[in-house]
Amino acid sequence: MDQHRVTITFTLNGKSVTMDVPGAMNALTLIRERLKLKGTKEGCGIGECGACTILVEGRAVNACLMLAAQLDGRDVQTVEGLAHEEGLSLLQESFVKHHAVQCGFCTPGLLMSAKALLAENPCPDKAAIAQAISGNICRCTGYQQIFDSIRHATGAPTGEEKT
Amino acid sequence: MKDFAYVRPKNLVEALSFLHEYGHDTKIIAGGTDVVVDLRAGVIKPEYLLDVSRLAELKGIQLRSDGLWVGAGVTLSEIFSSEVLECHAPALKKCAATFASKQIRNVATIGGNVAHCSPCADTIPPLVIHDADVVLASINGIRQLPLEHVVSGPYTCALPDQEIIMGFILKPAAVTHADFQKIGRRKALATARISMSYMARKDFRGKISFFRFSLGACTPTPRQWPMVEELLAGKVPTENLIWKAARLLSEKMIEITGRRSSTVYKEPAIQGLFVKMLYPMV
Numbered sequence: 001m002d003q004h005r006v007t008i009t010f011t012l013n014g015k016s017v018t019m020d021v022p023g024a025m026n027a028l029t030l031i032r033e034r035l036k037l038k039g040t041k042e043g044c045g046i047g048e049c050g051a052c053t054i055l056v057e058g059r060a061v062n063a064c065l066m067l068a069a070q071l072d073g074r075d076v077q078t079v080e081g082l083a084h085e086e087g088l089s090l091l092q093e094s095f096v097k098h099h100a101v102q103c104g105f106c107t108p109g110l111l112m113s114a115k116a117l118l119a120e121n122p123c124p125d126k127a128a129i130a131q132a133i134s135g136n137i138c139r140c141t142g143y144q145q146i147f148d149s150i151r152h153a154t155g156a157p158t159g160e161e162k163t
Numbered sequence: 164m165k166d167f168a169y170v171r172p173k174n175l176v177e178a179l180s181f182l183h184e185y186g187h188d189t190k191i192i193a194g195g196t197d198v199v200v201d202l203r204a205g206v207i208k209p210e211y212l213l214d215v216s217r218l219a220e221l222k223g224i225q226l227r228s229d230g231l232w233v234g235a236g237v238t239l240s241e242i243f244s245s246e247v248l249e250c251h252a253p254a255l256k257k258c259a260a261t262f263a264s265k266q267i268r269n270v271a272t273i274g275g276n277v278a279h280c281s282p283c284a285d286t287i288p289p290l291v292i293h294d295a296d297v298v299l300a301s302i303n304g305i306r307q308l309p310l311e312h313v314v315s316g317p318y319t320c321a322l323p324d325q326e327i328i329m330g331f332i333l334k335p336a337a338v339t340h341a342d343f344q345k346i347g348r349r350k351a352l353a354t355a356r357i358s359m360s361y362m363a364r365k366d367f368r369g370k371i372s373f374f375r376f377s378l379g380a381c382t383p384t385p386r387q388w389p390m391v392e393e394l395l396a397g398k399v400p401t402e403n404l405i406w407k408a409a410r411l412l413s414e415k416m417i418e419i420t421g422r423r424s425s426t427v428y429k430e431p432a433i434q435g436l437f438v439k440m441l442y443p444m445v
């Protein structure tokens with residue numbers, strides 16, 4: 001067997017996938033180039049921008065810093081897994097409604113960071129949101145709209161501002 | 164990236180046998196947050212990458228008879244949410260709060276942080292104040308060394324390539340005050356970066372009955388600061404006293420590093436950060 005290739009099996013957005021990958025391939029290249037899921041973006045490639053954020057076992061991680069081989073046996077979610085057949089998820093709807101998307105390059109990563117946060121804490125305050133998305137850079141919005149989208153995403157009471 | 168073989172051992176023994184044979188051509192990978200960056204930049208070119216991130220022997224945070232055990236494979240997120248650390252090593256827990264980003268904390272390990280031997284590794288000052296020992300395993304057995312012996316210089320780790328860090332043994336401490344503080348961004352301002360950590364106990368008379376302090380990133384290797392600790396021990400913490408200790412600290416730091424162009428910035432920054440960190444004791 002070619003030592004430089006590894007056979008991996010993992011769950012991608014609910015479906016089981018098995019494939020051969022080079023040992024040196026990172027998870028981001030696997031997702032974008034092999035699986036052709038282009039939602040996950042490459043910004044910096046070195047862990048600083050969060051555009052490549054995916055969920056592994058429900059936790060937000062940078063796909064650019066993870067090897068494809070390290071996905072073996074894991075549950076993996078990308079932004080493509082958020083919408084249902086009936087349409088966008090509540091979180092995505094909230095991003096649209098609160099104008100949190102301008103160029104959109106940061107959006108998939110932010111959605112995934114927000115999804116991980118909301119699973120842990122359905123009513124996050126501003127500080128909790130800031131903690132969760134500090135690894136996601138957005139050059140367009142100035143973040144306020146993103147905070148609003150995440151805070152209102154679960155349909156929790158919206159009127160009072162908890163800062 | 165150069166091609167390499169990815170190897171994921173099922174248990175520690177398998178990992179150690181692999182290192183025994185191929186250690187020289189192998190790079191260990193845990194969370195990969197340093198290794199993948201270095202591979203991409205071509206700084207390292209291993210034949211094999213040995214993934215230790217799933218080894219059960221490197222996991223867990225527990226109070227044991229020989230001290231507080233923190234496995235090398237424990238992630239910064241696990242440190243951040245640990246109740247055992249909240250009780251027995253609060254400064255270590257605190258350093259995880261400001262460590263990189265959520266995405267990085269979810270995979271980055273304490274073992275990787277120490278083994279990378281960056282002078283600005285955030286877990287080192289808290290480990291130093293707890294007199295941490297490093298537990299190392301090789302095919303020949305297990306040995307235990309003081310942290311200062313392993314982190315022997317900037318980016319040089321005194322680890323033979325057949326060894327794996329299994330974990331750390333800290334002296335647990337019941338304290339009334341503990342903190343970790345840092346200034347500066349990791350990459351953009353690496354030379355201006357300062358980190359520090361302390362823990363202390365105030366007795367019923369308001370005197371400092373126990374005090375431990377460590378400075379990170381400013382000196383080539385981690386160290387203890389006995390003169391600063393001695394100055395504060397047994398005294399009632401006042402603003403004046405803390406400033407005096409801060410001036411002593413920056414004086415001693417300059418004795419070690421010599422005056423450099425960055426000293427103009429570092430001297431007041433160290434003093435200011437130290438006073439800010441200790442002020443809650445006043």
Ligand SMILES: Cc1cc2nc3c(=O)[nH]c(=O)nc-3n(C[C@H](O)[C@H](O)[C@H](O)COP(=O)(O)OP(=O)(O)OC[C@H]3O[C@@H](n4cnc5c(N)ncnc54)[C@H](O)[C@@H]3O)c2cc1C
Pocket residue numbers: 046047048190191192193194195196197198199200215221235236261262263264267270271272273274275276277278279283284285286326327328329349
């Ligand atoms: C964007 C970004 C921000 C960062 N911010 C911070 C920060 O705020 N503070 C900070 O301190 N660091 C920071 N880092 C550095 C890095 O995240 C940490 O050093 C991290 O703790 C490394 O752990 P890891 O598990 O990812 O190590 P890896 O990258 O997997 O390995 C690091 C080194 O340790 C060795 N190693 C790993 N595990 C073992 C073991 N069990 N035994 C022997 N050797 C081992 C590897 O061979 C390698 O040399 C940052 C990195 C990035 C990319």
Ligand code: FES
Pocket residue numbers: 041042043044045046047048049050051052053062063064065
């Ligand atoms: S591309 Fe992964 S963090 Fe920027």
Ligand code: FES
Pocket residue numbers: 100101102103104105106107137138139140141
């Ligand atoms: S919308 Fe453009 S980077 Fe965030």
